[in-house]
Structure formats: structure tokens, C-alpha cells
Amino acid sequence: MARQSIGDIRRAELSQAAFDALVLHGIRGTTLDRVAKIAGVSKGVVLHHFKDKDALFEGVQRKANSVLRDCVTELLHHADTPLERLYAIIAGNFAAPVFQQEICHAWISLCSDVPHNRQSQRIQTVVHARTHSNLMSALRPLIGARDAPRIAFQICTVMDGIWLRASFQIAPMEGSEGIAEVDFASRHLLSDAAICDTEFDAARGKMEKLSRLILNSRAFQRRALSAPAR
Secondary structure (H helix, E strand, O other), rough: OOOOOHHHHHHHHHHHHHHHHHHHHHHHHHOOOHHHHHHOOHHHHHHOOEEEOHHHHHHEEEEEEHHHHHHHHHHHOOOOHHHHHHHHHHHHOOOOOOOHHHHHHHHHHOOOHHHHHHHHHHHHHHHHHHHHHHHHHHHHHHHHHOOOHHHHHHHHHHHHHHHHHHOOOOOEEEEEEEEHHHHHHHHHHHHHHHHHHHHHHHHHHHHHHHHHHHHHHHHHHHHHOOOOOO
């Protein structure tokens, strides 16, 4: 594994400080001065690593999406069937390292900037394309190439909708609740695939268990959170 440079480490620290400021103050209230204060550095240090506020928010988006990708990828390594691949994607999107109320709040703030920021648009396009591709690889063997794109779109929309709902709720939503809602939708969307309930239950149970064991571990979270965003 390549060693991180001091610059990469500093950028990761500042991205985390920007994320914390975003949670506290929203996208409009997150200023370079506030990020510098949270990070314990001068504004000049922030500007040395990020030329402006937009560049800083880009770093935050890339980091958050990188952790989400790593959660899904880790679970996909343990999926032995197409149905398990589907539930690896679902469980990864609601895993503890990413599905937290504070992150949901930050996510909705960042999404509000997408219509006005080309770089944010590009990042979100890449994120949705990756999710769509992952879902397609799981769904084609289950439902066929004709219906897979539409069902992939609908499952992705349900997941986004739950993240949106979680960002509005006063009480935090548990990841298991998010998984349960997408599970409900997926079973109905795949009703023509002749998959029995025991198969759904087994795939969901395996991926939820692995998510708790692997993605909740300190080793995984330390690796995911300290890795540079890509």
C-alpha cells in the first residue's frame, strides 16, 4: 500500500473539518473561516490545499462517496450469487460508516448544490452510474436484460428516497430500517423472477450480518476513513 503524503493527510483532515462544518451550519453557513477554526489551522492553510469553497466541497463529496463505495465493494467480495450481490449493494448503502443522521444532513446539503455546480453534477453522475452498474450486474441474471435497467433505476430511487427521508426525520433512522424498506420494494419489483422468500431472507441475512461484522469493525472504518478520496 502506497504511503500517504503529508499533503494527502492534511487534505483529508480539512475535508473532515468541512464535513463537520456542513453538518453544523449547512451548505450556506459553511465558510472557509469556520472550516479553519474546526481544523485548528489558519484560513491560509485551508486555501493552500483547496483554492476555494467549491474545491473544498468537492473534496467532501469525493470522500463521502469513497467511503460508500468501499462499503459496497467490501460486501460484494463476499457475495456468491446474484441475489447476494443485490443485497450487498443494499446493505452497503445503509452501513454504519455512511448511514448516519449527520451524514444524511450533509448529503442533502450537498445535493442542493448540484443544480448550480458542474463539478458536483459530475460527481453525482459518477456515483449514480456506479450504483446503476452494480445493480445491473446483480439484476440481469435474476430478471433478464429487458427489465433490469428499469428495476435498477427504481431500486436506486428508493434508496435515495430513504436517505432523503432520513435527513428530514427528527429521530435518527437505523440502517436496518432502510434495508427493510428497500427489501420490501425489491421483493415486489422482482415478483416475476420466481425467487422464494427463503432465498430473499438468506441473501439479506447474510449481507446484514457481514455488514455488522466487517463494516462496523474499527479496522475497516479506520482504513476507509483514512484512505484518500478517489
